[in-house]
Amino acid sequence: MVDSRAIKRVDKYLYEIDASFREDMRVPARLYADAELLEHALGDASVDQLVNTATLPGVVKYVLAMPDIHQGYGFPIGGVVATQLPDGIISPGGVGYDINCGVRLLGTHILEEEIRPYLDELATAIYNYCPSGVGKGGEIKLKSGELDRVLEEGSRWAKARGFATDEDLERTEVGGCLEGADAAAVSAKAKERGHDQVGTLGAGNHFIEVDVVRDIYDEEAAQRYGLFVGQIAVQIHCGSRGLGHQVCTDYVQRFQQTVQKYGIRLPDRELVCAPLNSPDGQAYLAAMKAAANYAFANRQVLAHHVRRAFVEALSGKVRNPHVFQVYDVGHNMAKIEQHEVDGKRITLCVHRKGATRAFGPYHPDIPSVYRDVGQPVLVPGSMGTASWVLRGTEEAMRQTFGSTCHGAGRSMSRTQAKKKVWGGELREQLEGQGIRVRAGSMSGLAEEAPSAYKDVDRVVEVMHGSGIATKVARLVPIAIIKG
Amino acid sequence: MIDFEEVEHTADIALRICGRDLSELLVNAALGLGMLLADSADMPTDVVQTRQVEVQAFDPESLLVGWLSELVYWAEKDRFVCHKVEVQEISSTHIKAACTGSCVPELRHHIKAVTYHNLQIVQTDRGLQTTVVFDV
Numbered sequence: 216m217v218d219s220r221a222i223k224r225v226d227k228y229l230y231e232i233d234a235s236f237r238e239d240m241r242v243p244a245r246l247y248a249d250a251e252l253l254e255h256a257l258g259d260a261s262v263d264q265l266v267n268t269a270t271l272p273g274v275v276k277y278v279l280a281m282p283d284i285h286q287g288y289g290f291p292i293g294g295v296v297a298t299q300l301p302d303g304i305i306s307p308g309g310v311g312y313d314i315n316c317g318v319r320l321l322g323t324h325i326l327e328e329e330i331r332p333y334l335d336e337l338a339t340a341i342y343n344y345c346p347s348g349v350g351k352g353g354e355i356k357l358k359s360g361e362l363d364r365v366l367e368e369g370s371r372w373a374k375a376r377g378f379a380t381d382e383d384l385e386r387t388e389v390g391g392c393l394e395g396a397d398a399a400a401v402s403a404k405a406k407e408r409g410h411d412q413v414g415t416l417g418a419g420n421h422f423i424e425v426d427v428v429r430d431i432y433d434e435e436a437a438q439r440y441g442l443f444v445g446q447i448a449v450q451i452h453c454g455s456r457g458l459g460h461q462v463c464t465d466y467v468q469r470f471q472q473t474v475q476k477y478g479i480r481l482p483d484r485e486l487v488c489a490p491l492n493s494p495d496g497q498a499y500l501a502a503m504k505a506a507a508n509y510a511f512a513n514r515q516v517l518a519h520h521v522r523r524a525f526v527e528a529l530s531g532k533v534r535n536p537h538v539f540q541v542y543d544v545g546h547n548m549a550k551i552e553q554h555e556v557d558g559k560r561i562t563l564c565v566h567r568k569g570a571t572r573a574f575g576p577y578h579p580d581i582p583s584v585y586r587d588v589g590q591p592v593l594v595p596g597s598m599g600t601a602s603w604v605l606r607g608t609e610e611a612m613r614q615t616f617g618s619t620c621h622g623a624g625r626s627m628s629r630t631q632a633k634k635k636v637w638g639g640e641l642r643e644q645l646e647g648q649g650i651r652v653r654a655g656s657m658s659g660l661a662e663e664a665p666s667a668y669k670d671v672d673r674v675v676e677v678m679h680g681s682g683i684a685t686k687v688a689r690l691v692p693i694a695i696i697k698g
Numbered sequence: 699m700i701d702f703e704e705v706e707h708t709a710d711i712a713l714r715i716c717g718r719d720l721s722e723l724l725v726n727a728a729l730g731l732g733m734l735l736a737d738s739a740d741m742p743t744d745v746v747q748t749r750q751v752e753v754q755a756f757d758p759e760s761l762l763v764g765w766l767s768e769l770v771y772w773a774e775k776d777r778f779v780c781h782k783v784e785v786q787e788i789s790s791t792h793i794k795a796a797c798t799g800s801c802v803p804e805l806r807h808h809i810k811a812v813t814y815h816n817l818q819i820v821q822t823d824r825g826l827q828t829t830v831v832f833d834v
Contacts, residue, residue: 288710288815288831312811312833349774349808408774418808419834457774460810460833464767467814471760484759484814628706629834658806698808 217262222246222253228677231277232266239482240269246280247620247677255626255669256284264291267482271296272490273303275563276556279615281570282677283624283669287311289485292569292625295618297554298491300562304479305496306488307466307503309566310549314462314503315510316421316454317388317545318593319518320604322440323525324535325447327427327693333532334425334651338694340524341423342653345517347698349418352411355516362410363398369508373515378414380540383515385582387543388572391511397501401458402465409458409509414516418656418698420663421453423521424595425651426602426690436588436606436687440541448690449538450602451517452595454547455510462506466499491564500549507548514543541604542582542591546571546621554616565616573607573619573684581607592684594675597623597668598660599645601691603675605684619684623671632667633658651694659698702730711807711832718825720758724765724793725783727830731769734809734832736779736802748798749778758790758819759828765793766812766830773809777801809834 222230225245230253232244244265248256256262261284268290269278275297284293289308298304330337346353357365364372370391373379384390398406416423428446431437442448455462470487473495474480479488489495522538529536549566556563574581574590581590592605600623611617627635638657641664645652654660678684701716713730717723751768755761772778780799787794815831 286707288813288833308813349777349805404771408771419810457810460774461771464770464811468760468764468767471814472756484817487814629711630704630706656804659808 216260217257217266219257228681234269237266240266242269242274243277244269244280245277246284247282247681247683249673249677252282252669252673252677256280259286261286261291264289265294267486268294268296270482271298271304271306271486271488272479273298275299279618281620282674283569283620283622285624285626287568289483290568293620294568295570295616296566297563297616300551300564301492302490303564304488305491305500305549305564306486306566307463307470307499308485308487309568310463310503311547311568312460312463313454313547314459315507315545316547317510317514317543318595319451319514319543320541320593321449321518321521321538322442322541323447323538325533326445327447329533330447330529333528334694337425337524337528338651338653338696340528341521342696344520344524345416345423345696347416347418347696348655349698351415353414355414357410357413362406365413365512366398366401366505366508367396368392369511370515373512378519379515383518383540386540387511388545389580391515391543393504393507395501396504396508398505400498400502401462401505405458405461405465408461409456412456412458413513414520415456416453416517416698417456418659422598422695422697423517424450424692425694426450426692428688429691430689432686432688433606439585439588440591440604440687441539442541442604442688449521450593450595451514451521453514453517455506456513458509459506462502466502470495503549507545510545511543542593544571544593563616565618567618569621570618571621572617573605573611574617575607575609575612592619594620594671595622596671597665598663598695599648599650599665599692600671601689603671603686604688604690605675605678606687607684608682610682611684615683619678620674623668623674625667626669627667629662632664633661636661636664636666645695650692653696655698700726700729702726705829707831711834712829713832714827714829716824716827720790720826721785721788723819723826723828724762725785727762727766728769728780728783728797731766732779732781732799734807735773735805737806738781740802741779741781742800742802745800746798747800748796751797752794753792755791759814759817761791761793762819762828762830763812763814763817770809770812773805777805807834
């Protein structure tokens with residue numbers, strides 16, 4: 216395990232492990248944290264995992280850990296690793312099994328006091344419209360060949376089917392469709408896992424949450440994002456479901472031999488990778504994009520279901536049940552982006568695994584309505600605690616390849632959490648705080664107990680204090696829907 | 699001899715598995731996975747079915763991951779959980795087996811995938827041992 220003596224502090228919230236720490240490191244490793252979060256990170260194998268990523272061929276500048284870092288497998292969760300094209304590597308493990316897991320934030324014109332009397336009906340309607348649970352299929356039946364369209368067109372497919380508006384697409388990362396996705400690079404088994412799961416929530420830490428915007432920290436950005444104090448908002452946290460898991464499984468398996476072909480030596484087999492300009496690297500990139508598009512389409516259909524639930528539960532009871540999109544952004548992806556390194560603009564493959572893109576003002580990839588304030592960053596908290604909307608900054612472009620944290624980050628294992636917390640008790644506790652809970656499984660609820668996570672406010676404070684992503688709004692939950 | 703136990707991991711689930719030889723290790727890995735997926739008490743006894751599995755890999759570790767990934771796929775596809783394995787053919791890179799089990803009404807855990815994280819099959823005094831981390 217990495218000793219704290221190997222870590223030097225370079226700024227108030229920034230620590231560094233020099234590249235000389237281990238012989239096989241190609242670049243230094245940097246961690247954003249305060250003293251307590253750093254201690255957390257050193258408590259398990261996360262920092263060792265971060266150091267392992269610094270050995271990857273083609274890695275540039277430094278590898279990064281966000282303050283919500285925790286132990287994963289291969290790459291740590293909360294890690295950012297950029298490699299240089301053309302021959303730098305792309306690693307399926309650097310994206311993770313839940314490709315393009317991400318968050319969508321929906322806004323409304325409804326005030327908290329308007330919705331309170333109907334909250335039970337709304338929570339039940341959302342739960343009924345949005346299928347959840349392990350391996351559960353949904354009501355969207357895809358025609359023969361239609362899954363390939365989902366994979367190659369993402370949210371554009373959803374719009375063609377009437378599940379999305381132009382505004383939804385405009386307010387989604389890359390317009391909800393990564394160009395260059397290839398359905399043929401996705402295995403039959405992955406397609407089999409994905410064919411009936413479009414518009415489903417799944418299980419684990421995925422959820423839909425009805426929130427109230429409690430505090431605004433940045434009036435200008437909040438106004439631009441359409442957020443105000445007392446407003447009802449909805450978060451959807453979900454990814455590419457079984458299809459994405461299978462795509463990652465397939466390529467991690469295939470790349471076990473690929474690394475031998477290219478003579479790549481690695482400290483952990485989960486880090487397997489391929490040069491981006493190789494046929495293997497290109498095949499994974501095309502498959503990953505396809506799975507990412509599936510995830511965009513999935514969150515889009517879920518948003519459509521949420522809208523139906525709002526109409527069903529609230530029509531005639533609130534002034535305006537309309538639900539609009541604020542933004543949708545992934546936190547498990549590898550993207551080909553231009554960044555400035557040592558004074559030169561170069562093309563990189565930025566792996567974000569449990570890290571959110573946070574582009575600063577005037578970046579061309581930000582929707583025009585938000586361009587001068589910066590990209591909205593969506594940071595969900597653990598169940599029952601606050602979530603945050605931040606905005607991307609120039610500092611993020613300079614320091615973190617335009618990336619920031621993605622959530623609270625686990626601090627306790629699922630087994631430990633279940634030993635300490637009983638699902639039914641947790642539900643009562645949440646209900647006692649005025650939070651409605653609709654959950655398929657009580658043990659699943661216990662695994663996601665807030666005490667199993669770090670404090671999201673603390674994580675956000677580090678990012679805000681570093682100037683990487685600054686606070687716009689703080690949301691608190693009033694209804695939680697999960698599998 | 700059935701020999702596996704769950705070990706702590708911050709975000710995911712890990713399973714330590716032992717076996718006198720590779721065949722027993724793979725059988726125990728499948729049974730350990732079955733335990734994570736469903737309580738034996740919840741397994742329906744009236745609709746037992748047997749499915750054939752064949753996996754080809756290039757070393758014992760990739761065989762273990764390929765084998766378990768197949769069972770994870772079935773668990774997600776139709777909640778099939780296996781509680782008995784009969785190995786018909788085995789080598790360090792190939793397994794052919796009959797898996798007996800049933801489709802359960804509800805899975806205990808959602809296992810997304812089987813990882814290679816620090817995966818190594820090692821020889822100990824008791825035989826072979828390994829720890830597999832599952833992404834959940």
